[in-house]
Amino acid sequence: MSSTTAERAAAPDTAPPSEPSYLTAENTVASWLLTKDHKRIALLFFVSITFFFFVGGAAATLMRLNLATPEGLLQPSVYNRMFTMHGIIMVWFFLIPSIPTTFGNFFVPLMIGARDLAFPRVNLGSWYVFNLSGAVVLYSLIMGGADTGWTFYTPLSTSYANGYVFAAAMAVFINGFSTIMTSLNFIVTIHRMRAPGMTWMRLPLFIWATYAVSVVMLTATPVLAMDTFLLAVERFIGVGVFDPNLGGDPILWQHMFWFYSHPAVYIMILPAMGVASEIIPCYARRPIFGYAGMTVALMAIAILSFFVWAHHMFVAGISIYAGVVFSLLTFFVAVPSAIKVFNWTVSLHKGRISFDAPMLYALGFVLLFTIGGITGLMLATLGVDVDVHDTYFVIAHFHYIMVGATVSAFFGALHYWWPKMTGRLYPEMWARFAAILTYVGFNLTFFPQFILGYLGMPRRWYTYPAEWQSWNLLSSAGASILAVAYVLPLLYLGWSLFWGRKAGANPWRATGLEWSTPSPPPTHNFERTPVVTAIPYCYDPEHDSFVTQEGARYAG
Amino acid sequence: MPDSVALRPEIQYANLEQQGDTAQLGMWVFLVNETLFFGALIFIYFMYRMTYPHEFAEAAQDAVLWCGTVNLVLLLTSSLTMVLAINSAAQGERRQMIRWLIATAALGIAFLLVKGYEYHLDFQSKVVPVVNFETKAGEGRARQLFWVFYWVGTGLHAIHLIIGVGLVLYMLLWRIRQGKITAVYYAPLEVVGIYWSFVDVVWLFLYPSIYLVGRS
Numbered sequence: 001m002s003s004t005t006a007e008r009a010a011a012p013d014t015a016p017p018s019e020p021s022y023l024t025a026e027n028t029v030a031s032w033l034l035t036k037d038h039k040r041i042a043l044l045f046f047v048s049i050t051f052f053f054f055v056g057g058a059a060a061t062l063m064r065l066n067l068a069t070p071e072g073l074l075q076p077s078v079y080n081r082m083f084t085m086h087g088i089i090m091v092w093f094f095l096i097p098s099i100p101t102t103f104g105n106f107f108v109p110l111m112i113g114a115r116d117l118a119f120p121r122v123n124l125g126s127w128y129v130f131n132l133s134g135a136v137v138l139y140s141l142i143m144g145g146a147d148t149g150w151t152f153y154t155p156l157s158t159s160y161a162n163g164y165v166f167a168a169a170m171a172v173f174i175n176g177f178s179t180i181m182t183s184l185n186f187i188v189t190i191h192r193m194r195a196p197g198m199t200w201m202r203l204p205l206f207i208w209a210t211y212a213v214s215v216v217m218l219t220a221t222p223v224l225a226m227d228t229f230l231l232a233v234e235r236f237i238g239v240g241v242f243d244p245n246l247g248g249d250p251i252l253w254q255h256m257f258w259f260y261s262h263p264a265v266y267i268m269i270l271p272a273m274g275v276a277s278e279i280i281p282c283y284a285r286r287p288i289f290g291y292a293g294m295t296v297a298l299m300a301i302a303i304l305s306f307f308v309w310a311h312h313m314f315v316a317g318i319s320i321y322a323g324v325v326f327s328l329l330t331f332f333v334a335v336p337s338a339i340k341v342f343n344w345t346v347s348l349h350k351g352r353i354s355f356d357a358p359m360l361y362a363l364g365f366v367l368l369f370t371i372g373g374i375t376g377l378m379l380a381t382l383g384v385d386v387d388v389h390d391t392y393f394v395i396a397h398f399h400y401i402m403v404g405a406t407v408s409a410f411f412g413a414l415h416y417w418w419p420k421m422t423g424r425l426y427p428e429m430w431a432r433f434a435a436i437l438t439y440v441g442f443n444l445t446f447f448p449q450f451i452l453g454y455l456g457m458p459r460r461w462y463t464y465p466a467e468w469q470s471w472n473l474l475s476s477a478g479a480s481i482l483a484v485a486y487v488l489p490l491l492y493l494g495w496s497l498f499w500g501r502k503a504g505a506n507p508w509r510a511t512g513l514e515w516s517t518p519s520p521p522p523t524h525n526f527e528r529t530p531v532v533t534a535i536p537y538c539y540d541p542e543h544d545s546f547v548t549q550e551g552a553r554y555a556g
Numbered sequence: 557m558p559d560s561v562a563l564r565p566e567i568q569y570a571n572l573e574q575q576g577d578t579a580q581l582g583m584w585v586f587l588v589n590e591t592l593f594f595g596a597l598i599f600i601y602f603m604y605r606m607t608y609p610h611e612f613a614e615a616a617q618d619a620v621l622w623c624g625t626v627n628l629v630l631l632l633t634s635s636l637t638m639v640l641a642i643n644s645a646a647q648g649e650r651r652q653m654i655r656w657l658i659a660t661a662a663l664g665i666a667f668l669l670v671k672g673y674e675y676h677l678d679f680q681s682k683v684v685p686v687v688n689f690e691t692k693a694g695e696g697r698a699r700q701l702f703w704v705f706y707w708v709g710t711g712l713h714a715i716h717l718i719i720g721v722g723l724v725l726y727m728l729l730w731r732i733r734q735g736k737i738t739a740v741y742y743a744p745l746e747v748v749g750i751y752w753s754f755v756d757v758v759w760l761f762l763y764p765s766i767y768l769v770g771r772s
Contacts, residue, residue, distance in 0.1 A: 109568075116568035118578045184585050192578040193568065218585065222593035230600070230708070239685045239704045240697075241600070247608065247698035256596065524567060 019522035021423065036120035037523055042106035043421075044127050045097065050490075052093035052134060055141075059086035061483065064445075068476040070466050079462035080147035081163065087150025088168055089141075092175045093134055095402055096264060099271035100217075101126070101182055103413045104210045106421060108186055110514035110521065111204050113195025113530040118188040126181035133174035140167035149460060151261070152228075154242040154253040158235050166235050173228040176221045183217035186210050195513070197532035201295075202549065204512050204536045205288065208295045209274025212302040216263045216270070220306070224260035227253070254316055258309035266305040268402050269369070270298060272409030273340060276362045279416050280344050281537040282510045283359035284351030285544060288537045290343040297336035297343075304333045314385045323382055330380035337373050341366060352541040357431030358508075361412030364439045365405050372400030375450065390460075393453025396446045404442050411438065411489060418493065419503030423520045426500060430492040437485035444478025511538055511548050561735045576743030583747045587754050594712070594758050601705045601765060608698035613770025615702035618683050623674035624767040627667050628759065634663035635756045638724075638749045648739035650732075657728050660752070664721040671714055709762050716755045723748045 019025075022039045032040060059082045066073045066082075074082065105123065109116055117123050140146060146168040148157040157165050190203075190211050203211075230241045231253070240246025242253045281288045288294065310318055310326040344366050353359070375397040379385050388394065411434075418426050448471040455471075457464055464472065506515040513530050514521075530550050538547035544556025569575040605612045641656035682690035683703050691699070727748055731737050737745055 114568060118568065119582060120566075120568065180589055184582060184589070187585050188578055188582045191581060192574065218589050219592050222589050223596045226593055226596035226600075230597075233704070233708060237686050239700065241701070241704060245697075247604075247611075247701050249604075249607075252600065252603070256600075529570075 019524075019527065021518065021520040022523045023423075023520050025523045034124070036116070036124060038105050038109055038117045038120065038123060039421075039521065041120075041123050041127055042102050042104075045101040045105060045130070048127070048131055048134060049094050049097055049102065052089050053486075055138075056086050056089035056094055057483065057486070059083070059089065060479070064476040064479040066462060067464070067472050069473075070464055070469055072463050074462065076462045077147065077162075080460070081145035083460055084147050084149050084168075085137075085141050085145045088146070088172065089137060091150055091264070091268075091402075092172055093137060095268045095406060096179060096217075097130065097182070098268075098406065098410050099275060099413060100186070100210060100213060101130075103206075103275070103417060104186060104271065105182070107417065107514055108189055108207060108210055109193065110420075110517065110525055111207055111512050112190065112193060112198050113513045113526065113532065114189065114193035115524045115526065115529075117185045118193055119185050122181050123185055126178045126185070129174060129181065130178040133171045133178065136167055136174060137171035140164040140171060143167070151257060152231060152253070153257075154231070154234075154250040155244075157231065158243060159245075161235065166232060169228045169231050169235070173225055173232065176225045176228075179217050179221050183214035183221075186214040187218065190214075195530050195532055198513075198549075199532075201292070202532055202535050203295075205277035205291070205294055205298070206271075206274035208298050209270050209277070212298040213267050213270040216267050216302050216305060220260045220263040220267070223256060224264075227256040227260065251313075251316060251318075254313050255309070258312045259306070262309040262312065263305040265398070265401065266301055268406050270301065272365060272369075272406045273298065275409040275413040275416075276344060276365050278510075278512070279358045279362040279412055280347050280366075281539055282416075282508055283356055283362070284348050284353050285539045285541045285546070286347060286349075286351035286537075287539060288343065289346040289349075290339070291535070291537070293339055294343055297339045300336040301333060304329070304336070308333060311380055311385070314382060315389045327380055327382050331377065334373065334377055334380075337369075341370055341373070350541060352544060355432070356508075357426070357428060357435050358412045358416035360432055360435035361408050361415065361438070364435065364442075365408040365412060368400050368404030368408060368439075368442065372397055372405060375400065388453055390458055391453035392449040392457045392459055395459050396449035396453060399446045399449070404446065407486075408438060408442075411435070414489065414493070416508070417514075418496070419507045420514060420519045420521070422497055422500075423503055424496045424500035425503045425507060426496045427492050430488070434485050434488040434492075437481060437488070441478050441481030441483075441485045445475050445482050446478070448472070448475045448478070509546055509554065511536055511546055513549050516548060516550055563736060563738070563741050572741050576741060576746075579743045579747050580750065583750045587750065590716075590754060594709075594761070597705070597709055597712070598761055598765065601709070604698065604701050604705075605765075605769070608701070611698040612702050615683075615699040616766065616769035616771070618678075618681055619706065619767050620674050620677050621767050621771070623670055623677070624763055627670050628763050630663050630667045630670070631756050631759050634660050634667070635753050637663065638752045642742065642745055642749050645737055645742040645745050646739060653737070653745075654728065654732065657724055657732075661721050661724045661728070664717055664724070664752075668714060668717060668721070671710065706766055709766070713755070713758050713762060716758065720748075720752050720755050723751065 022037055032044065035041060062074060062082050063079065063086060066079055072079070105117070143164050146161070146163045146165045148161060148165055152165070152169060157169070190207060233239060234241045234243060240248040242248045242250050244250060277288060277294060308326060308330045310322055311330045314323050375393070379388070379394065379397055415426060415431055418424070452468055452471050455468065457468055503519045505518050513532070516530060517526050532549050533551035534547050534549050536549055540546065545554060547553050563572060565572050565575045569578065637656045637659040641653050641660060644652035644656055678684060679688055682688050685700050685703050685707065689700060689703070727737065727745055731744055
């Protein structure tokens, strides 16, 4: 028995597909830039968000270099701009679009058995709008950046702003249109384009997660759009919507901002949950535990996410009663989240587990999400929050969720679906090494920040007392390991594009419809419309057999 | 000029019926998003109105009531003609449909003309914040807030209406001329109709908020 799943799988069938793959169907530059194929658009998005990931990462590198010593490296004003641009770029230009625009775009039609998304032109338009907003944020960055923090709190972002706050806010405003176009497309596609037999309770959980996140995107983003629009009106024209001198209320900005931005945190984590729910059953060779509970939990998180925003504002002068209510509501979100962690864990029980790279990433996701979630509960507690508010404890908490969990899941999805997207297998041992390195590097970077936060180090400060240097140095050292772990896949995945082994249609012996079509898929996905007869994740660990969603049984 | 051409669904759809259904759902989903967009503005408006009831009632005295009311009538009528156009399309009465659509676009343009004239009056009575605004003696600074919402709200609504008129003209001058709107497949027209009615509904909320405050 060989060590990796790919080697155990049957040799790829050599019969040539009747249609050319989506990658080779047309080769001109125009055929890529004007494509309506959801798979090509997914790759276009992949290129854009990877670029912004490294721009945001460069800002983070400068921050960690600066914090390695108490004396620092950057001017305080430069440091302010670096953490602001790091936040803005990472949140809106990498994390929010990351999994939906790439793997969602690529696999929603494939997993539900459709030939494309409902509105292919809207999909392409979304990419262009995204790049337009990206150009605006790069303009803001190159001209000197904003220094308000990614939250644009008024009046810091209006009356007292230096730098290119207006450009940065407009970039976020334009970016919202891209988000809305993509989410609208997913909702309509999942409602109307499912293959025969693909009922709601037979949908893979990644589709459920994409649906849940699309609902949140669609309903939260317009509020931010109005919010940033009013901010721009105030900053550009000089009327006072949030300016107390003109009768406005600066706290209103915080309410409106978090009404979007708390759901935005769930926009980042929900697709990652979907990815984990695909990977874990496949590599444990066991059906997902509690499928119905998983779907309910996803939708519950999506809905509850709209009722917790003021827990960001416990020290902003909201009433104590509002604080108590929002603290309680925040605890409610922990219930569906805990259901999910429990179900992923039980899904391993009596499984035939193989620790391939996607599985390592998925298990890393579950562990980091659990740590991030539990520290989230600590922060939801009123008394604790007042103590550690605006310290590195908060930074560490949300990085465990947004970077630890979401980026792990992003890389897990990238490895899991790489053979389908490119037709090539990645080098397994390198990938496992990168997965473990990610986990080690991440914990080294961010666990010290929990301790620093508890000791009282405030966030967004460019300097600190000398006795905190060892923790900060540890964090910076971990960041350098994390950087290697993030660059590594770029190298060996790029290598595999040319020299990797050819993948068959279903290298991981998985059950979803996306694996029933050749790798890489032909332009219109399926030679014939698939007919679904089975629930997803019909794996049998005892006999090492599985049943695809089309009802075909494969023995071990 | 063909009356109708044989239509085929786009590649991702099984048939025209699925394509039409999907297009309509797409518009409804988009309007959920639009509702929250305008909802956020109207929410802020009411929050400030509750904070500054006197200032807002006083500021609203300067809003040109007759313009808003005429516009309410124009826009409600245009929704009726829009629905009649869709009805004619469903019955295959092409000439009727074109006539009702022209009426719809004309009513929309009339709304915009009245609005433009009202903006002119507003400028003369010096209620344009920053550009031409006169703070009257004894009034709070919050009076200007009312006018910020007036301009943002009616401005965004006007942009939506201009897009709506553009869509109706696109239907008239392109889709219908090419014969792509038939009794079998008129979903694009229905999509435009749904959007048109939404723009109408937004005015139903803006009108009392702006013009009827403190006039009882």
